[in-house]
Structure formats: structure tokens, C-alpha cells
Amino acid sequence: LYCLSYHVSAVPGDVYNNSFIMGLTSVPAYYWLYKYGDKLGRKKCLLNLYILTMCSLVVAWCDARGTALFRTITVQLLAFVTARSCMLAIASLMYLYTSELYPSSARSGLVGLSSMIARAGAILSSYVLVLDTYDPSLVYIICLVAAALCFVLIARLPDTTGIQLPQTFTECDSLFKGRDSVVVEDLSRIA
Numbered sequence: 001l002y003c004l005s006y007h008v009s010a011v012p013g014d015v016y017n018n019s020f021i022m023g024l025t026s027v028p029a030y031y032w033l034y035k036y037g038d039k040l041g042r043k044k045c046l047l048n049l050y051i052l053t054m055c056s057l058v059v060a061w062c063d064a065r066g067t068a069l070f071r072t073i074t075v076q077l078l079a080f081v082t083a084r085s086c087m088l089a090i091a092s093l094m095y096l097y098t099s100e101l102y103p104s105s106a107r108s109g110l111v112g113l114s115s116m117i118a119r120a121g122a123i124l125s126s127y128v129l130v131l132d133t134y135d136p137s138l139v140y141i142i143c144l145v146a147a148a149l150c151f152v153l154i155a156r157l158p159d160t161t162g163i164q165l166p167q168t169f170t171e172c173d174s175l176f177k178g179r180d181s182v183v184v185e186d187l188s189r190i191a
Contacts (some may be wrong), residue, residue: 014018015035021077022084029085033092041161043154049086049093050151054144057085061140083143091118100160 022177047061091144102110129136158175166172 018077020079020157025085026088030092033089037093037096038161041142041159042093042100043159043161045155046090046093046097047151048155049090050147053083053086053090054147054151056080056086057126057140057144057147061137061144067191094118097160100163101157101172101175103166103168105168108132 010106033045040048056079059075060083063076063079095115098114099107099111110123128139128142130144166175
């Protein structure tokens with residue numbers, strides 16, 4: 001997310017207008033997440049968002065390499081905005097998803113550890129942008145590889161939608177093995 005946020009100057013057009021457009025991308029990203037986050041499930045949402053991100057990054061990478069197929073400003077900006085919108089939704093959904101994976105006894109510490117690792121990624125993203133001086137397509141390749149790696153790792157995790165949160169590490173283990181998970185029937189009756 002930070003690589004794409006910092007790399008807004010590489011998109012053709014005025015950097016101020018592009019920054020404004022990038023700011024507006026949060027509205028549809030969060031609306032989509034609100035509308036479909038519970039309907040599709042956390043895991044399906046994340047996987048679909050990563051697929052869309054990777055497709056958008058491939059289009060942006062082709063543009064950075066100078067492929068004539070994608071040389072219009074509209075396509076370039078649309079690919080960049082789509083990738084950034086998806087990354088915003090992914091970042092928001094990951095905080096929810098990771099907190100549902102951990103048992104209650106260790107949830108706050110492990111979510112804090114996840115957040116610390118995300119901050120380390122944010123720090124590294126400023127160094128990745130230095131690679132733009134050597135080859136403009138390297139930023140997109142690194143983001144594409146990171147998105148593909150996250151896709152593969154998330155595909156191995158269980159879906160937590162409608163399942164009672166684990167309270168102990170034993171329950172967490174059974175959630176990962178796909179057995180003895182308690183499904184919450186109707187959440188509206190609880191409230």
C-alpha cells in the first residue's frame with residue numbers, strides 16, 4: 001500500500017490531481033468492503049482483492065516497461081487507482097481477519113505483532129521506491145511478488161466468517177484443521 005501511495009508521482013498527469021484521486025479511492029474501497037465483507041467471507045474477499053490487485057499491477061508494470069498496448073493515461077491511472085483501492089481494502093480487512101484468527105488469550109499481543117510487521121513493511125517501502133531510478137518497473141514487480149506471496153499464504157488460512165472466535169490455542173488449532181468449529185447461526189439475535 002505504501003509503495004503505491006508513495007509512487008503516485010510515476011502516474012502520468014498532475015501529481016496533485018493524482019493525489020486527490022488516490023484519496024478518493026478510499027471511499028469505494030471501504031464501501032465495497034462494507035457491502036461484501038460479510039457476504040463473501042473474509043478469505044474470499046481477500047483472495048479476490050489480491051487477484052484484482054495483481055491484475056492491476058500487471059497493467060501498471062506493462063505501462064512502466066513501455067508496452068504500447070497500455071499507453072493511454074486513462075488506463076494507466078485506472079490500473080493504479082484500482083490497485084491502490086484494493087490495497088486499502090486489503091489493509092483494512094487484514095486487521096479484522098488477523099484478530100479473528102488468534103485466540104482471545106493472546107489476541108492483543110499477536111495483532112500488535114502483526115501491526116509492527118506491517119510498519120516494518122511501510123519503512124521498507126520507501127527504500128523500494130529508490131529502485132525506480134534504476135528501472136521504473138521494479139516497484140511494480142516487487143509489489144506484484146509481495147501480493148502473489150500474500151495470496152498463496154492467505155489461501156492456506158481458514159475462513160473465519162460466521163465462526164465463533166477461538167478462546168484458546170486448542171480451539172485455534174482445531175480452526176486451522178477444520179474440525180470442531182462452532183458456527184454462529186444468527187448474529188442479529190445476539191444484539
